[in-house]
Amino acid sequence: MPELPEVEVSRLGISPHLTGQQITQVIVRDRRLRWPVPASLETVAGATIEGVERRAKYLIISTTKGYLIVHLGMSGALRVVPADSLVVKHDHIDLVLGSGLCLRFNDPRRFGCWLFSATHPSADHPLLRELGPEPLTDAFTLDYLFNASRGRQQAIKTFIMDNHVVVGVGNIYANESLFKAGIHPKRAAGKVSKARYQRLVPIIKETLARAIEQGGTTLQDFTQADGQPGYFKQELMVYGRGGKACMQCKSTLKEIRLGQRSTVYCPQCQR
Incomplete structure (x- = not known):
């Protein structure tokens, strides 16, 4: 399972390609992840991505229409590829960007998650609100x-x-x-x-x-x-x-x- 450094490396890798880009389309090929992918996820189509944060092993993609909560699970991986790239087995979700690229999520075991929150999830979302401090911050002493x-x-x-x-x-x-x-x-x-x-x-x-x-x-x-x-x-x-x-x-x-x-x-x- 990817641990905190792997998730942070993923954040660092995708952020430059996502920040400031408009989401032109959200493609969900399989909703059967750890929790069913909600229909509300697709409402971010047309939104602009404002940034990508990490809280524990969760990535939070901030947009002008809300927040996407992403977890890689046991075997998930994120790739930034041309939007017309060949889709392979276990490519479950695409965020298609105005740049012509897309953020593609592949997860053979389907233990990852993609959820939507209308408000920033760090304070009140049940998956994040009771988490301890980040180890690389001054709060961990x-x-x-x-x-x-x-x-x-x-x-x-x-x-x-x-x-x-x-x-x-x-x-x-x-x-x-x-x-x-x-x-x-x-x-x-x-x-x-x-x-x-x-x-x-x-x-x-x-x-x-x-x-x-x-x-x-x-x-x-x-x-x-x-x-x-x-x-x-x-x-x-x-x-x-x-x-x-x-x-x-x-x-x-x-x-x-x-x-x-x-x-x-x-x-x-x-x-």
Whole structure:
């Protein structure tokens, strides 16, 4: 599943092609996504796109007629292509632009979503209103995360992956950040000291920022808006390396299931 860096890379890729453009047509070929694509989506035809934002893993396309809420789901991808480009299997939605290009959404598994909101959705939409702070903003601080963790018995890994605590720290980046911070993924969040959170918070920020800079992590389903894969996977130190040697101490990395997600850690480097 595309994580926050992949979604941000998609936003950066499509924004220059969309901002300021008129939507001349909305083509919906299949409404059967995670939630049925509403007929109201087509009402943005004729509107001008004012910008593209990201909130957690959601993209918000602001137009003069309302807001489109887009989620890539498990396998969704956005491409900017000529409007007359050959349509292939799983090309479910096109936003046709006055420039002659279109924003095309392809989603083989159909877990993505395209929804419409008449008002900006960040404050009152049920999908967004209860989300935690963005990890790359000043709202995500040592004091915030430490205070939120007090009394929490859940594992630190599932704690930082909770979108009500902080958005966008998905499985890959939780694995990597905890390894760099030297924190065992099963340690109770409420028992991690403030000094260790002081190390963890900037590591999360740095890991996500580095992934965005390099174009996201190449997964089996993800490519960038221009069709090229990301490159951050080349730098992964633990994720997907269970049973291999730790890059720091050469011990064997262990792989377990935690919160139903694959979790890889070094029993020597992480305590």
